[in-house]
Amino acid sequence: MSGNSIGRLFTVTTFGESHGPAMGCVVDGCPPGMALSAADIQADLERRRPGKSRHTTPRQEPDTVRILSGVFEGLTTGTPIGLLIENVDQRSRDYGDIKDKFRPGHADYTYQQKYGIRDYRGGGRSSARETTMRVAAGAIARKYLGERLGIGIHGYVSQLGPIELGVTDMGAVDSNPFFCADPDRIPELEKFMDELRAEGDSIGAKISILASNVPPGLGEPVFDKLEASLAHALMSINAVKGVELGAGFAAINQKGSEHRDEMSPDGFAKNDAGGTLGGISSGQDILASIALKPTSSISKPGATVDKEGKTTEIVTTGRHDPCVGLRATPIAEAMVALVLMDHYLRHRAQNADVENTTPVITG
Numbered sequence: 001m002s003g004n005s006i007g008r009l010f011t012v013t014t015f016g017e018s019h020g021p022a023m024g025c026v027v028d029g030c031p032p033g034m035a036l037s038a039a040d041i042q043a044d045l046e047r048r049r050p051g052k053s054r055h056t057t058p059r060q061e062p063d064t065v066r067i068l069s070g071v072f073e074g075l076t077t078g079t080p081i082g083l084l085i086e087n088v089d090q091r092s093r094d095y096g097d098i099k100d101k102f103r104p105g106h107a108d109y110t111y112q113q114k115y116g117i118r119d120y121r122g123g124g125r126s127s128a129r130e131t132t133m134r135v136a137a138g139a140i141a142r143k144y145l146g147e148r149l150g151i152g153i154h155g156y157v158s159q160l161g162p163i164e165l166g167v168t169d170m171g172a173v174d175s176n177p178f179f180c181a182d183p184d185r186i187p188e189l190e191k192f193m194d195e196l197r198a199e200g201d202s203i204g205a206k207i208s209i210l211a212s213n214v215p216p217g218l219g220e221p222v223f224d225k226l227e228a229s230l231a232h233a234l235m236s237i238n239a240v241k242g243v244e245l246g247a248g249f250a251a252i253n254q255k256g257s258e259h260r261d262e263m264s265p266d267g268f269a270k271n272d273a274g275g276t277l278g279g280i281s282s283g284q285d286i287l288a289s290i291a292l293k294p295t296s297s298i299s300k301p302g303a304t305v306d307k308e309g310k311t312t313e314i315v316t317t318g319r320h321d322p323c324v325g326l327r328a329t330p331i332a333e334a335m336v337a338l339v340l341m342d343h344y345l346r347h348r349a350q351n352a353d354v355e356n357t358t359p360v361i362t363g
């Protein structure tokens with residue numbers, strides 16, 4: 001199966017299935033000399049880990065990462081970094097009843113059509129469990145970007161089903177199970193999720209990501225514009241159905257005089273562009289949002305077909321996230337980190353000698 005790698009100079013290749021022995025990845029192109037330990041990666045994995053609240057899957061995976069290569073005496077060596085996380089809480093019997101049926105809205109059907117064979121246990125390769133390795137690889141990129149460039153990448157849930165959420169306290173994001181930056185609304189989210197779970201249904205969500213201190217110049221016209229790479233990376237996350245940069249689809253209803261971010265020596269007046277102009281970072285914050293669909297593995301019965309094409313009914317039991325969006329914040333942050341890292345190295349490779357007399361405006 002091709003399509004398991006992302007990036008040009010900072011490349012990540014992931015492997016593994018939800019109920020296989022382990023998930024893994026190879027991160028190639030990391031600059032040498034950066035301090036790196038498993039603990040640096042573990043902190044981000046802990047934020048994504050399943051089984052931490054009643055609102056996510058009860059599958060208990062410690063997601064303990066091992067660094068297999070590419071680090072010597074605590075420093076990256078510039079050689080490929082191999083990472084491995086063992087799967088320890090597979091319960092494949094949950095999938096016995098649906099192994100010959102296709103969950104409507106799930107990759108079951110298309111994997112079968114494409115490959116003629118599929119690992120039905122836990123969704124196999126199509127499982128959101130694959131995102132462990134995105135977060136692990138993203139932690140390496142995030143560390144480099146933070147230490148060398150001061151770039152910060154922070155996300156939060158900006159909508160859960162019909163409930164739109166603002167930002168009143170970004171510091172609260174990591175201390176609630178929703179990655180919510182509006183802590184007064186948490187009781188409302190809990191009630192909504194409890195009712196949804198009782199119904200046996202699932203719901204979509206919107207996640208917003210902000211990357212600050214991104215230098216101007218990242219992004220390669222024309223096919224690898226920064227927003228094109230961000231859209232590619234974010235859209236590749238399981239269940240993502242939409243990506244917006246800056247004003248996104250709201251730009252449809254804006255006039256040019258409204259959308260443009262006016263400039264002065266003190267900076268940009270606002271940020272409807274989302275941090276890029278012409279596909280190149282402007283020095284403004286990168287603002288991206290993603291829409292995640294509701295999980296297709298639900299216990300409400302639905303009509304489907306079996307492998308013989310005959311009509312049947314399906315009920316998905318077992319352990320599932322009623323809202324995959326609830327754990328998507330660290331995953332989306334990781335994908336943004338991977339894209340910025342790759343584009344930083346690409347920009348440095350081509351343009352390290354460029355002398356620019358135009359002052360950088362920020363803000």
Ligand code: EPS
Nearest residue numbers: 050057059122123127128129318319320
């Ligand atoms: C998933 C189905 C469930 C989730 C899993 C994602 O797997 P299982 O049926 O094996 O319990 O628990 O999520 C994780 C284990 C994880 O680490 O994110 C799916 O179909 O995507």
